Amino acid sequence: MASTDRPLKILVVASEVEGLVKTGGLADVARALPATLTALGHDVQVVTPAYSRTEPIWSHWPSQSLCVHLNLFDETWMAARTGSHEGLPLVQLEHAESFDRPGIYDDGRWPYPDNARRFGLLSKGALQWCKDNDWRPDIVHANDWQAALCCFYLKEHFKYDTFFDNTRSLLSLHNAAYQGQVPASWLQPLGIHEQFFHPGAFEDFGQINLLKGGIRFADALCAVSPGYADELVTDLGGHGLGALFRDRSDALVGILNGCDYGQWSPETDPMIPATYTTPDEPGKAECKRRLQQEMGFAERDVPLLVSVSRLTDQKGFHLLIPTLWEVLRERDIQIALLGSGDPQLAAHLHRLANHFPDKVAFVEGYDNALSHRMEAGGDAFLMPSIFEPCGLNQIYSLRYGTLPLVRAVGGLKDTVVPLSATQRNTRSATGFMFEEPSEAALRAEIERMVDVYERNPKLWLAMQRNAMKQRFEWESAAREYLKTYRRMLGENL
Missing domain, CATH: 3.40.50.2000 (Glycogen Phosphorylase B;)
Structure with missing residues (x-):
């Protein structure tokens, strides 16, 4: 078994990152956790879509061509832009047809009808980038339904690829109420064989449920608090997936998010009219x-x-x-x-x-x-x-x-x-x-x-x-994630 102090290679795949685009707490975690893991000495790459609204950040970064196959018949060429932003190592997947849009997930009223393909390209493209650059991740850390297909593609599309023999996947559940439900007609375009279209995997009342498939194929699942992990295995708190979470309860952990006290502290906050250290000041x-x-x-x-x-x-x-x-x-x-x-x-x-x-x-x-x-x-x-x-x-x-x-x-x-x-x-x-x-x-x-x-x-x-006096530091959370990663890899703790 490998030494528990060796640096890990961690691929983080997320649809949004604070500082680039943000619609919710996922973005905060997708920035803070990789930044903390990097500071702790690990080799981290964060893969996100190259949205048009963030083009001023990534447009001058070095670019490489990336050929992504979602299925046997589909060949999609993308560009991978590699750089860093505010100290965070990033890979931006550039595909104008998918990501050059005014919205991230919707047009302001309705979800984009091809979201399954857009985020399928993110998921498969992230893994393909690893292969093309001979960067073998120990852990693929996928976030929410948008990256859930990473766990499936790793297990099935790369099943016989020795490059990923020692790679394990973790799916973070920031809000399992959002599940990425799309029509069954997306099975073939996404490269999901019909044998996986059943209630124990992707099928959900006749539709594809991307999060559900990710839950089934991930090596480990992580809720963003212990309390939420406890709720997910119940019928009331499992967002309709309680039975599946119970079935995978051995793989489910809860790790509380940290707080960026560099931005949120009354002692140093430049956005408030007066600073203070105690409440009676x-x-x-x-x-x-x-x-x-x-x-x-x-x-x-x-x-x-x-x-x-x-x-x-x-x-x-x-x-x-x-x-x-x-x-x-x-x-x-x-x-x-x-x-x-x-x-x-x-x-x-x-x-x-x-x-x-x-x-x-x-x-x-x-x-x-x-x-x-x-x-x-x-x-x-x-x-x-x-x-x-x-x-x-x-x-x-x-x-x-x-x-x-x-x-x-x-x-x-x-x-x-x-x-x-x-x-x-x-x-x-x-x-x-x-x-x-x-x-x-x-x-x-x-x-x-x-x-x-x-x-x-x-x-x-x-x-x-x-x-x-309360503190919920990101370093403490990151060390809990590292324990989970090493358990997944079978390393001594």
Whole structure:
């Protein structure tokens, strides 16, 4: 068996990387994890599509021709651009027909009908790049449905290719609700033999489910938190794939994402109006005062609750909006919301803000600098998710002393220590938590939180101090991934 301290060759395949393109948390992980693994001395290559919007970054990089066969009859020529961006080693797969589009996954309303082929080319192209450059990966780390075919192609298309004899594949599950379901007519174009079109592999109610196939063929599966791994094997939390996850439970691990504290720290954050090290320093109060000004609120000592989120049912807005209508009628609070997504949810939030102009402000869209100011200026952060694979905003909130109120799911229950009913865990509590996905349960916890703020400022301050001490470092997460990689390779630990 190989030495456990030898550097590994790790191929990371992802459809988005923070700093290039980003639609969600996948991009953050696809940047931070490879960067940390590289810093730890490993040889990492990150393969992503060469989207037209990132052309200024990669257009001057050296290019090589790449011939990709998705099936026996299809020959697609691509260009592989190799370079680095902000210290991250990258291979950009250039194929204008697939990636020179205004959107990443859709046209703004509908998914691109050839997404299966687009990301099939990413998956097969990444492996072909390894062969053409004699770069033998120990691990192929595929991310979500867009790269799930890597695991299948490695096992089947390269089954008799000795080049990949010692290569193993890991599929990361950032959000298994998105599965890449496409018509069965894509079987032949993707090079998936009909023998794999059954409920134990790619078939899903008559369609191809790319994530499902990846789950079946990957050597290991990794959820982005231990709590999410526990949920995936259940019928309720498995997004329709609970039975398959149970069948592959021996291969499933949960590793909590880290946080980039270089970007998210109130001590050094250049995007906030005042920095601070502890919650009782003037900086925290100044951030709140300035946020109240920005949102058009009176500068008063009332709880300022904030939320930065995609507007989707997953995030619990169908619980939050009616609950806020009730709470706002009875409690003296202020609420600042930032988000984009479902236009109907946005309309409901605009209506709420119009009805309570002195108490509610809603900014529709995404504004990174504003999200920093809200994390620093808020007293509490609302995150009542129906499911949450890991979550980052609750981790940011902890660092800024903005107490998170979350539901007991996924990564939220792995990162937030709720104040107990007896309030005896004051030395460890970092936030508030409710379990039942109901308006009544959410309202009761918001009321409880407001009561603590108004009646017990010493307890509130103690919880803020606890929260600001929490650390979820990427180096710790990367070392857990390395343990998983080495187990896959049969190396001594």
